[in-house]
Amino acid sequence: MSAEALKREAAARALALVEPGMRLGLGTGSTAKHFVALLGEKVRAGLDVVGVPTSEATRAQAEAEGIRLATLDEFPGLDLTVDGADELDDALNLVKGGGGALLREKIVAAASRRMIVIADASKRVPTLGAFPLPIEVVPFGLEATRRAVERAIAVAGASGTLGLRNATDNTPYLTDGGHFILDARLGRIEAPDALAAALATVPGVVEHGLFLGLATGAVIATDDGLVTLGDV
Ligand SMILES: O=C(CO)[C@H](O)[C@H](O)COP(=O)(O)O
The missing domain is CATH 3.40.50.1360 (Rossmann fold)
Incomplete structure (x- = not known):
């Protein structure tokens, strides 16, 4: 099918x-x-x-x-x-x-x-993380937020790369709320609760895709x- x-x-x-x-x-x-x-x-x-x-x-x-x-x-x-x-x-x-x-x-x-x-x-x-984790951030202070997100990922024991999502016209993708998305390519998320908690502490992070x-x-x-x- x-x-x-x-x-x-x-x-x-x-x-x-x-x-x-x-x-x-x-x-x-x-x-x-x-x-x-x-x-x-x-x-x-x-x-x-x-x-x-x-x-x-x-x-x-x-x-x-x-x-x-x-x-x-x-x-x-x-x-x-x-x-x-x-x-x-x-x-x-x-x-x-x-x-x-x-x-x-x-x-x-x-x-x-x-x-x-x-x-x-x-x-x-079996384990989350092969799909890049979307992290919605406000456009203001993007670079500072990106660095803080990297630190939060490390604190949660994960590692990987962060990429700003682009739209098809190669400009930053904008959500319905007017925010950007950082996609975190982590491979494996061994401790989703710890990662969710760490991301929630970052100013500029509006929400993340861990449900x-x-x-x-x-x-x-x-x-x-x-x-x-x-x-x-
Ligand atoms: O979270 C979502 C949108 O923000 C979708 O539910 C998710 O991307 C799955 O989409 P699809 O059914 O097209 O595979």
């Missing part, structure tokens, strides 16, 4: 968790896009839900699908968020932010009673069928 077909399978399984009246967090990325498309079909068939998008891209897609949207100010507590991930381990720790939406994704996930990750099997890893203790379940689509982790 193609990667897109697997992503759609995972999204379809997560859709089965949606009940009428739910307040939903809508993730970002190619896998979440399948979920939003499938949800749109259900909404047009009469399902009444409200969605909080995690990016402007998802907002545009959900609007086009006819999904009723709201903000976290209107609904500070959500029932369920369904989102993709760049990596997940068996303890449901995630690396997210490959699509640049990590800040809103983390806020929405943290506001949700349940967060279900949907992914194809390529995202499941620890946020996902409550995962649906992973493999060529041999669906595998679930946690509470699905």
